[in-house]
Amino acid sequence: MLARLLNGDRRALARLLTRIENQDTDAVAMLTALYAYTGRAHLIGVTGAPGTGKSTLVSALTRALRERGRTVALLAVDPSSPFTGGAVLGDRVRMRDLAGDSGVFIRSMASRGGLGGLARTTRDMARALDAAGFDFVLIETVGAGQSEIEIARLAQTVLVVEVPGLGDDVQAIKAGILEIADVLVVNKADRPGAENTVRALRTMLELGHAAARERLRADFTVEDRVENTVLSDWMPPIVQTVASEGRGIGAVIEALDAHRAYLRSNGHWEQIERRQLELELLHRLRDGLLERLLDQLSMGEIGAVIDQVQSRAIDPYTAVSRMLAETTMMIDQSHSER
Amino acid sequence: MTRPIRVLIAKPGLDGHDRGAKIIARALRDAGMEVIYTGLRQTPEMIAEAALQEDVDVVGLSILSGAHMALVPRVREALAAQGLDNVPLILGGIIPEADHAPLRELGAAGIFGPGARTEEIAAFIRQLVNVKPTLEDV
Numbered sequence: 049m050l051a052r053l054l055n056g057d058r059r060a061l062a063r064l065l066t067r068i069e070n071q072d073t074d075a076v077a078m079l080t081a082l083y084a085y086t087g088r089a090h091l092i093g094v095t096g097a098p099g100t101g102k103s104t105l106v107s108a109l110t111r112a113l114r115e116r117g118r119t120v121a122l123l124a125v126d127p128s129s130p131f132t133g134g135a136v137l138g139d140r141v142r143m144r145d146l147a148g149d150s151g152v153f154i155r156s157m158a159s160r161g162g163l164g165g166l167a168r169t170t171r172d173m174a175r176a177l178d179a180a181g182f183d184f185v186l187i188e189t190v191g192a193g194q195s196e197i198e199i200a201r202l203a204q205t206v207l208v209v210e211v212p213g214l215g216d217d218v219q220a221i222k223a224g225i226l227e228i229a230d231v232l233v234v235n236k237a238d239r240p241g242a243e244n245t246v247r248a249l250r251t252m253l254e255l256g257h258a259a260a261r262e263r264l265r266a267d268f269t270v271e272d273r274v275e276n277t278v279l280s281d282w283m284p285p286i287v288q289t290v291a292s293e294g295r296g297i298g299a300v301i302e303a304l305d306a307h308r309a310y311l312r313s314n315g316h317w318e319q320i321e322r323r324q325l326e327l328e329l330l331h332r333l334r335d336g337l338l339e340r341l342l343d344q345l346s347m348g349e350i351g352a353v354i355d356q357v358q359s360r361a362i363d364p365y366t367a368v369s370r371m372l373a374e375t376t377m378m379i380d381q382s383h384s385e386r
Numbered sequence: 387m388t389r390p391i392r393v394l395i396a397k398p399g400l401d402g403h404d405r406g407a408k409i410i411a412r413a414l415r416d417a418g419m420e421v422i423y424t425g426l427r428q429t430p431e432m433i434a435e436a437a438l439q440e441d442v443d444v445v446g447l448s449i450l451s452g453a454h455m456a457l458v459p460r461v462r463e464a465l466a467a468q469g470l471d472n473v474p475l476i477l478g479g480i481i482p483e484a485d486h487a488p489l490r491e492l493g494a495a496g497i498f499g500p501g502a503r504t505e506e507i508a509a510f511i512r513q514l515v516n517v518k519p520t521l522e523d524v
């Protein structure tokens with residue numbers, strides 16, 4: 049399987065992505081085997097409100113990158129219906145021009161259940177695409193909440209897509225979205241008001257940037273890059289595009305290249321990865337420990353404790369610290385027996 | 387946890403109507419499936435490429451142009467060229483009764499006219515996917 053993946057077998061890649069997405073039990077073994085081949089691709093998160101032209105932009109970007117000889121994988125994430133679990137994944141409609149190119153691989157995915165779960169699955173899928181040798185992995189997500197920020201954190205560069213129509217109303221720009229942007233695109237610049245939108249965004253960025261610099265001067269840590277994403281002396285460029293006509297795409301590529309060069313030049317690239325890995329390891333440890341702890345407790349035992357807490361025989365704080373003390377003891381024992 | 391069934395809905399041929407295809411896509415979503423919708427004027431090669439990349443369980447074609455007798459074998463060939471001989475093909479659209487039997491010969495697993503109930507289509511797909519050895523190793 050690994051050999052086929054590394055040899056560019058697209059069927060093998062597609063099957064692997066499915067297994068990762070379904071969290072099949074054998075997916076971990078495959079991810080383990082391919083990890084050594086990751087860390088080469090430039091991961092770019094593309095996010096923005098529904099209908100801003102993300103898919104059209106990603107498609108035009110991909111075409112331009114292909115002209116420059118780079119290979120590109122696209123992951124397009126759309127929400128699942130919370131009621132039925134189904135989804136209509138329609139991003140490929142705008143990517144018709146990319147058909148028949150073996151240097152491009154497009155995969156649609158539904159957000160399925162949870163937040164953390166989606167971010168983890170997306171990261172593992174991006175890893176498979178990275179190991180398969182794509183120079184760029186573009187991840188499109190709809191800017192509708194926390195999940196975009198989670199997914200954006202997987203990337204080295206985050207591109208936020210806005211459209212004209214904000215006027216000078218800075219309130220219209222979604223809180224939190226500018227903080228994660230490394231590159232800002234004002235798409236649909238063929239519509240009136242593009243200049244105003246650029247101006248409003250610039251004002252906001254400069255205000256936010258000054259505040260962030262103040263904070264960073266006092267306490268400069270890499271964590272700030274991942275936690276707040278506003279970093280020292282990088283000022284996100286603002287690029288106007290008409291994605292549907294391919295206008296402004298060269299400037300977007302320049303901005304992405306500039307950001308990569310910036311990250312590479314001062315060690316931030318490695319630092320970001322380090323922090324991302326730290327978070328990943330902590331999450332995995334936490335999940336693993338929780339699973340082990342819960343293995344030690346029967347639902348009956350938990351029910352009995354709940355009874356006691358409910359009848360006020362014991363308080364929740366003491367109950368938990370007792371349960372923790374007992375279960376960690378049991379884990380210790382089961383370890384020394386091995 | 388059962389994984390959602392993944393279906394590709396494509397609109398081959400040159401006619402410019404995708405309302406029917408979109409209705410089916412939404413109905414299958416409401417039946418709990420993940421539907422990859424590819425839009426208008428898809429060539430058989432585009433359909434097969436998308437089916438491969440998306441690793442779908444089923445491919446659904448919406449054909450209103452009357453070209454179904456020509457399109458179905460071409461899509462099957464394109465799928466086979468990608469190693470996807472096992473992926474079932476279902477058809478929707480305006481397809482005369484007389485063509486049903488020959489289309490099945492050509493590799494259509496199911497054929498649904500404009501009057502077909504969406505529950506019926508969803509149930510048919512579920513049964514197809516369960517019968518088919520989807521988890522066979524590659």
Ligand SMILES: Nc1nc2c(ncn2[C@@H]2O[C@H](COP(=O)(O)OP(=O)(O)OP(=O)(O)O)[C@@H](O)[C@H]2O)c(=O)[nH]1
Pocket residue numbers: 097098099100101102103104105139142190235236237238239289290291292293
């Ligand atoms: N006028 C104009 N329309 C555009 C431009 N870029 C994209 N569009 C149109 O905007 C609509 C939405 O484009 P998509 O690329 O699907 O937008 P999206 O952000 O991916 O949409 P979701 O994935 O549904 O959130 C389509 O009708 C595009 O043709 C542009 O630069 N100018």
Ligand SMILES: [Mg+2]
Pocket residue numbers: 102103104138139188
């Ligand atoms: Mg889109």
